[in-house]
Amino acid sequence: MKEYKKSKLNRVKRGQNRATYDVEKINTILDAGFLCYVGYIYEGKPITIPMAYTRRDNKIYIHGSTANRMLLSILESEETSITVMHLDGLVLARSGLHHSVNYRSVTLFGSLNKIEKDEEKTAILKWIVNQMMPNHWDSLRPMYQKELDRTLVVEFTIETASAKIRDTGVADEPEDYALPIWAGIVPIKQVAGYPISDKGKPEEMGIPQHVLDYYEQNK
Amino acid sequence: MKEYKKSKLNRVKRGQNRATYDVEKINTILDAGFLCYVGYIYEGKPITIPMAYTRRDNKIYIHGSTANRMLLSILESEETSITVMHLDGLVLARSGLHHSVNYRSVTLFGSLNKIEKDEEKTAILKWIVNQMMPNHWDSLRPMYQKELDRTLVVEFTIETASAKIRDTGVADEPEDYALPIWAGIVPIKQVAGYPISDKGKPEEMGIPQHVLDYYEQNK
Structure with missing residues (x-):
């Protein structure tokens, strides 16, 4: 089992029993989606931007306009993190305190790099489109050079990461199981x-x- | 129509045609969900944490353990923002560049306040549970004092905000409509x-x- 090294940055403090640093498990969560939440700092405030992404090995790729203030800012400062979350269920417990959700989430830290070469940019944009809709890119009109020129492709190399997974039933206080209160999961x-x-x-x-x-597999 | 004032912080730079500052529209997007993405800065990096929330007027409430490092950090620094996004569709265009998603997203900026009074905390925790599952709280075992004591409830007063909404069809380059390429929306x-x-x-x-x-309305 290959794991990301635990550091001050990625070590999970709350709910450690739900935490994993396993590379395979983290990649599985990343590959199950195409929308990530990218953090950046603007005027001293942390702002979160939803973006499409794709993953290849330990790299995450995001893209945007060459005028995108967020992408330019994180490229310059190298200060960012990426979060992906899938909501799997509502956990309705017997007490308010034990209400929760079932989910798979990942937080990634790493370094950033601007992709410069056209062939590389094109290959990555294909991956991004195909992560949203598998096997889709080859059916499209090829990109114009001017389109490529105004697209910024950013490579994020995962240096450390953690995932949290909750996928079990209700967990109530022992004495509460005797109460005539309904509890359960809504998937x-x-x-x-x-x-x-x-x-x-x-x-x-x-x-x-x-x-x-895609429809048949996701309906 | 009541609007949030545009400032350097909340003015939408990219895709201004999708932007709105309308208070009602923003509240409607907020009320359609219960999971938000809260930004905070840790060791100089912006980190995004998914959290349950509820809204009342111009207030957002989140909660966690009294040992939650993120909540304590944003309470101290007052530097945070909250993002909510609902994904409504995949926009499959004739070219890669015009691929997009239909969505409703909101970004909020504001000030933070710790809720101290037990009655207020209890009322807010009821709202949070009921935002996830309407009419649910009253069926639960009442909270113990010790549970309330170890729960931190944070009030975020929205000072400025913006929303982005994309809810239309494919928008391709004019000349591309003649191409024998399929395009469409996957809801x-x-x-x-x-x-x-x-x-x-x-x-x-x-x-x-x-x-x-809830199941009947969301199945």
């Missing part, structure tokens, strides 16, 4: 609705198989 | 599964009506 998940074709040619063409596959 | 939503009763008394009792109502 929560994110699902896809049936794809809606854009007007014009897409309506005539029909929905591509890879998009239908 | 995304968060849904509830059927409630799972905890072992013991809850199994005999049956699922309470308010939990069944």
